[in-house]
Amino acid sequence: MDDSIVFHGPLGELYSQVKAGKIKTALQGSHTRPCKFWTAMKILSGIKNAVVITHGPGGCAYGVKQAYKLTNCRNSGAPYEPVVSTNMDETKIVYGGEKELRSAIREVDGKYQPAVIFVATSCAAGIIGDNVDAIVDKARPEIKAEIMPIHCEGFAGEYRSGFDLVFRQIVKLMDRPTPERQRQLARSVNIVGSKLGPERTEVDTDVKELVRLIEGMGARIHSIIAGNCTLEEIKQAASVAVNCTLCLDIGYAIGTEMRDAFGTPLNSTILPYGIAATEKWLRGAAVHLGMEREAELLIQREYAAIKAELDEARRHLEGKRAIVEGHDAVKALSIAHMLESDFKMRPVIFNFHPWSTEARQTSIDYLLETGLDPEVLITKGTLKFGKYESMQQTERELLEYLGGVDPASTVYFGSSLSFPPVPLVDLNAILNRPRFGYRGALKVAKCIKTALDYAARPRSWLTKQIVFPPNSGGLSSAQSLTSKLAQNLPDCTVYAQRRKGRCMMN
Known part of the structure; x- marks a missing residue:
């Protein structure tokens, strides 16, 4: 196993080595993220009654329309809002597409009558300098x-810069706070850093759980930016009592911009997985709302509602080792925080790509400042070409690391496309969410206990052969299965035998 290890030690040590240039952070081609254009469009797609004109070739508009607008509208039944393209071709690339853009702006305004038009430039428009x-x-x-x-x-910055760019631009649409508006919104909160549009109406999402908790305190949500918010909400957003970040990294850009421009207070914490993070999030909001007493009553009420069941589940978790897939860095850090702080487990973040130490610096700083410094294991498969959550090499390296461990003492938090010889919990496959807050903490604890209770039950040998074909060269066919599996896998764990397709909790 030692031959396959790139790094094994505390997160803080990895952070220091990356800063000193001792570990390369470059992403291999198979791990590239969306471009700046795509991430900008993801945020813009969360603003209601807005039409985006993509100034560039038609394919750019087609991609983001399929990925964001159509999906968002299908999920929630919201009216479809078009993504329009100036459809630049070879001629426009040579002579410019300014005429087409002027025409598109007039046509969109007259035909769709949106509240706001965003003109998003793709690579072609940027290169020719329209x-x-x-x-x-x-x-x-x-x-x-x-x-x-x-x-x-897309070429003008790494993918993360698209999120930050749009959030900072949105601030320019906001009205300066007035005393009257601030009185009206004195007990109102914005949740900032959302990069989703309309949510599924029938699913108790994580964001809906945060809304429920804020309202349970006696405050109200003014806007979720940019999660299906309106232009009018954005205009008034700076007058609220506090901005609460959803994702610490992504919400930090708009939160600090609003604080610097308008003085709007910012409550910035890690993703509220688990009780400790949720309570810090709620108490941070309450200080600016002047509702500390109400927050404490809410915390007591919410904790009392889950305490008996949580204590029973937590009794089986303390001291257990948890291997947490590091592919989604922010989520991995937040889950590790929950497992250690709330469940007294021993988290090990597996294959946390060194690139993430730069891209997720805000969340890492926060975690280290809270006194948590989880163990990190990076193997060579992480740095190889391929989709590393479903590669033969990383699967083999995981098995080597686990060795002869007792399945009753270790849990793997990761993709259902992995087949470790220990209980597996796939939080992305929890369909009956939420995963945030008190109810989310109980749900996760129950999922871990369920996985441990059924540790001896084998996973599907057929699915494993599909994901990791015998005698294959390394990459599997998992790419074509991922979206389907994400929708249809049962709630907590995947087993081959009886009660197929049902959550073992039920």
Whole structure:
């Protein structure tokens, strides 16, 4: 196993080695993230009654429309809001597409009558240097909608910069707070850093759980930015009592921008997985709302509702080792925080890509400042070409690391496409959410206990052969299965025998 280890030690040590240049952070080609254009479009798709004009080839608009707008609207039954393209071709690349953009702005304003038009530049427009700002400025007095250029050419920054760019641009749409508006919103909260549009109406999502907790305190949610928020909500957003980040990394950009521009207070914590993180999130909001007493009553009420069941489940978890897949860095850090703080388990983050130490610096700083420094294991498969959550090499390295461990003392938090010889919990396959807050903590604890209770029951040998074909060269066919499995796998764990397709908790 030693030959396959790239790093094994505390997160803080990995952080220091990366800063000193002792570990390479470059992503291999198979691990590349979406471009800046895609991440910008993800945020823009969360604003209601907005039309995005993508200034570039038609394919750019097609991709984001399929990935975001259509999916969001299908999930919630929201009316479809189009993504329009200026459809730049070879001629426009040579002579410019400014005429088409001017025409598109007028057509969109007249045909769809949106509250706001965003003009998003793709690579082609950025390369040829079309003067998008001048066109938008000239169109502004000629149309009814608000209009804003978004310079999000994919080549002009790494994927994370698309999120930050749009959130900072959104702040320019906000009105400066007035005493009257601040009185009206004195007990209101924005949840900032959401990168989702309309949510599924029939699912108790994590965001809905945070809304429930804020309302249970006696406050109210003014807006979720940008999670199906309106232009009017955005305009008034700076007058609320506090901004609470959803994702610490992504919410930090808009939160700090609003704080610097308008003085809007910011409550910034790690993802509220588990009780400790949830209580810090709630108490941070309550300070700015002037509702500390109400928050404590809510905390007592919520904890009392789950205490008996949680204590019973937690009794089986203390001291157990938890291997946490590190592919989603922010989630892995938050889960490790929950497992150690709430359940007294021993988390090990497996294959936390060194690149994530730079991309997720805010969350890492936060975790280390709270006194938690989880163990990290990075193997060579993480740095190889391939989809590493379903590669023969990383699967083999995981098995080597686990060795002859007792299945009753170790749990693997990761994808159902992995087949470790220990109980597996796939939080992405928890369909009856939420996973945040008190109810989420109980749900996760029950899922872990369920996995441990059924540790001796074998996983599906057929699924394993599909994901990891015998005698294959390394990559599997899992890519084509992932979205289907994510929808249809049972709630906690996947087993081959009786009660197929049902959660063992029920």
